[in-house]
Amino acid sequence: MEYPFEKIEKKWQNIWQKKKIFNAEDDTEKKNYYVLSMFPYPSGALHMGHVSNYSIADAITRYKMMQGFNVMQPMGYDSFGMPAENFAIQHHSHPRITTDENIKVMRKQFDMMGFGFDWEREVSTCHPEYYKWGQWFFKRMFEKGLAYKKTSFQNWCSECQTVLANEQVENGKCWRCESEVHQKELEQWFFKITEYAEELLDFSGVIDWPERVKTMQTNWIGKSQGTEIWFKLENSEQLIKVFTTRPDTIFGCTFMALPPEHPIIIEFLKAESEDSKMHRFCDKVLNEDSITRTAEDTIKEGFFTGKYAANPVNNERIQIWITNYVLMDYGTGAVMAVPAHDQRDFEFAKKYNIPMKLVIQNKSGDLILEEMADAYVEPGFLVNSGKFDGMDSQKSLKTISKWMFENKMGKETITYRLRDWGVSRQRYWGNPIPIIYCDDCGTVLVPDEDLPIKLPENVELGKTRQNPLLSVEEWVNVKCPQCGKSARRETDTMDTFVDSSWYFARYVDPKNDTLPFSQELAVKWLPVDQYIGGIEHAVMHLMYARFFHKFMRDLKLVNSNEPFARLLTQGMVTKDGAKMSKSKGNVVDPQYIVDRYGADTVRVFMLFASPPEKDVEWSDEGVKGAFRFLNRIWHLFAKNLELIKTYKDAASDDNKLKGEIKKLRYSTHFTIKKTLNDIENRLQFNTAIAAVMEHLNNVYAVKDVEKLNDFEKAVFAESCVAIPHLMYVFAPHLSEELWILIGNDRLLHDSGTAQFNEDFLVKDKITYAIQIMGKIRGKIKVSADATTEDIKKSALEVENVKKSIEGKNIVKMIVVPDKLVSIVIK
């Protein structure tokens, strides 16, 4: 018979809600603990990825509550963004309506799962009470010079008159109208995240983050030490600055590679006719979308401008080329090409017959330029480099940089791959940027008292593909806050990453209407103790949030350096080896599974199927297995309820216990220790659950419970009681029900963690494996107090061991305490 999960789950969800046990207090004697899962985009129904994420977070939440912490686990919705806008267009509705509908459905499903969220702290980024503060932050950024406007190139579809995301560009064509996408220079708002580059490289403020996330962020920031070298344009006083990490190769520079966006190229173009070859080449490169441009397997192409610059170190003439492989955003946007010592330059020079010059010779001195099939990129000693000839190339880096600086040819500099964060979006469903453009006053901030700038509701979406805000005249036309004359609003909205960069802080004070949140509460709760979310956010979201947190610290809103102390990056839910997605048709609906087996079963399956940071492979049979396990627990209690009730508080510490009952007590205490350690120190829930399963098997192995004596019954009762006590964090409804059935009157979250007695874990015999030349040849059981000599002696007495070492000399014997004996023979 199946246990009545439906009744039990509803019952406990109601009790938890009524008792408000998940509503965190701001003022309490208890220590605070903040558990946070990445908030979802409200897509309408929970999917398995959510269920997995929140099952992990909920287990941690409940565990910390048992430990006596005042735990806050809030939840909200990342509800702005392109998908909501597209969804509304498709359904001929308004994102405000569809989003609210979706949130209602999700909320119901959160409740059905029994997750312990503090709903009094709920936030939704598309609500004016929330996005007001995003505007407020934008203003503070602007005031500190951290928000600024510059032109940059964007994927542009002229048919739709709109900017396209990279994912909306398919093979260089617009996903909607299939017309060619080209790069258009547009004015965009940026946040100066590069200002914090150095600080973002420092992870000393976090307690426990996966190494790989730190590495990915470090690589993304891409700090590199190098030299800026100043080349003079021929017949001009103009300087072209290049950035290089290899100033040692400066004497080998034979040409210069620039992107078409480079200011000097734009200047060259002005002198050319519109249909000149140079114009056509630039247009072609610019029309490649940014993915193609940055991919390194793109075929390198170039166009010689016919212009030259002078190499400052020896005044040699350097050809100036326009290329498709140099990025305007990195370094100075110009590259000095040294074909003999850089593979990309080498290939390019071969293709276009550009001269090469060998300036680094290898140790044996046998490099011949004409015979080289590849660039020589290794260190060596300098040749053809004037007074630096013969110098070790690596040592020369500093020397040459210094010499160049002294002679006004360049300077040492640090460059980052990290670019400033472009936050402008030409879309409706986002947070309006609080800027007004006035003909007289220029760019003016909207005064704080006018915030929030609410999104106009009466827009027709989908009529044009342009930003719908452009056509809402009554919204766009405003009076200038400074001079009162007619002015226009900024119609760009902010990247939704802005909304998700500070939401964790809003939860501490979600209803504050004078500030984003109070400093007092932020200090109490931040940083988030445990953050849980997908690995796909390893770089962008997590880095933007770190940047925002440091910015909020500089505003004196928070007093910590990092937003998230511990980070757990959970894997995806897959089925048939692929991520669940509608297009693959391998989606399993949590609702269906909960209806059939209950929320506890789904949670247990999710947590048992793999460790949290790895992907979870969905398995219908596996779910049944989890359900079977919970049923076994239920039936154990149903059968022995009276006995457990009677004996649960009786003494079980009789030292004369023997046989299977002694083993059972060992199992109970060992399981408690192992499970708590797996949860607390390793966040490894799959092995924790496995340990409880194993223990349950041990309990089931005890037959004729009624025939046991009182002490033994107490041991048996104890072994049963441990199960709901440990399972509470994974299967809270079932555990809570059993806990109350056996006569406890405090709920489990308030009952402390299970306790174990170290005395019951002492073994009197220890098994040693015997290895000969690394192969297991036998096993011995020795008493726990045996000396190393005793162990060696008994190892050599084993028949099979004797046979293996016959006629050989024992060279060495190694005894690894509590594990094995290794014998080396010759």
Add this chain to the structure above:
RNA sequence: GCGAAAGUGGCGGAGUUGGUAGACGCGCUGGCCUUAGAAGCCAGUGAGAGAAAUCUCGUAGGGGUUCGAGUCCCCUCUUUCGCACCA
């Protein structure tokens, strides 16, 4: 292409510091129960050889370090995630 990670039975996975590979679950096989099935309970289950004791092989592939390697090092292959307007 660049950056990051992963690869262990038929399947999901365990193996925490280099120390008995395969815990636990699924599946499969057999038994009990049942008129039968389902459910449940009990047992077996990496491959190969052998009557057995036991032996050989085995953690993507190849090499190395070590008394001992799934674990450490080098190379190769495959898969997954991210690459700045998806969130």
